[in-house]
Amino acid sequence: MKLKITEENNSVIIENIKDFVPKHIFDCGQCFRWNEEEDGSYTGTAYKKTINVKKEGEKIILFNTNIDDFKNIWYDYFDLKKDYTNIKNELSKDNVLEGAIKFGQGIRILNQDEWEILISFIISANNRIPMIKRAIEKLSEKYGVFLEEYRGKKRYSFPTAGTLSKLSEEEIRTCSTGFRAKYILSASKIVSENEKLLYDIKNLCLKDAREELIKFSGVGPKVADCIMLFSMNKSGAFPIDVWVKRVMEHFYVSEGIKLNEIQNYAADKFGDLAGYAQQYLFYYARELGIGRNKK
DNA sequence: CGTCAGGTCTCTA
């Protein structure tokens, strides 16, 4: 079924859309700059634009935007060209995933900016989501560009590599980044001196891209897979954080198994759909608190 | 007050 797109009053209405639930999309761990409003809609900033996303019945409404931005930014950002029904049908052949998908049936994997995601997930290491969000917002407020005031809040772009590369480690630390400040500074210098680098990495195969990303200090296997999955269109990436480890040990593999063995297991079992499987499993594990009481 | 969080780095054997 083809999407029906209409524009009115500075908003874009999407009809005939399936597999799109804002809560599932924005709350499955892939993004940090989207926040829930009192009416259940979400407001966020990406690619220098701020919009509000609301599900009304079967329609999705994007507020504070227009058709041009929808075509140029949001269509790809929300991965609207992809048929998630097929993906879910395929993954549902596995009993565990069948259940997980029922919880997060409206998940979509966003296509986010590589640079922003690199820094965001460096910040995520050994950190909590509210703290990660706070650090990213502080960086944006201090070193991003003011965009507009929307819904009573000033909105800023995510700072560029060039801007961050000129800061001191201490200045970056004032944004609650902690010991990760030196990694952020290092990555900023590398990327600002080679603007094509992330783009080049994006064009590599999964294995090679992972190898290149791990060369950034502060980027290990988990963060590398997040970057590949959330900003480099590599659906075979399978980031293993504590939740995914717990849910994998609960349902699939024996406890105490090494992370790279879980990685191989997932690659064998889910192949190119591993990243989608990871998102459904992560959301499922966190919503249900699977394995939370175990060590 | 300790503990610990969506890991990674560093230092040892």
Added chain:
DNA sequence: TAGAGACCTGAC
């Protein structure tokens, strides 16, 4: 080459 410790920060 694998395994322990340390690590900013702030909420409990």
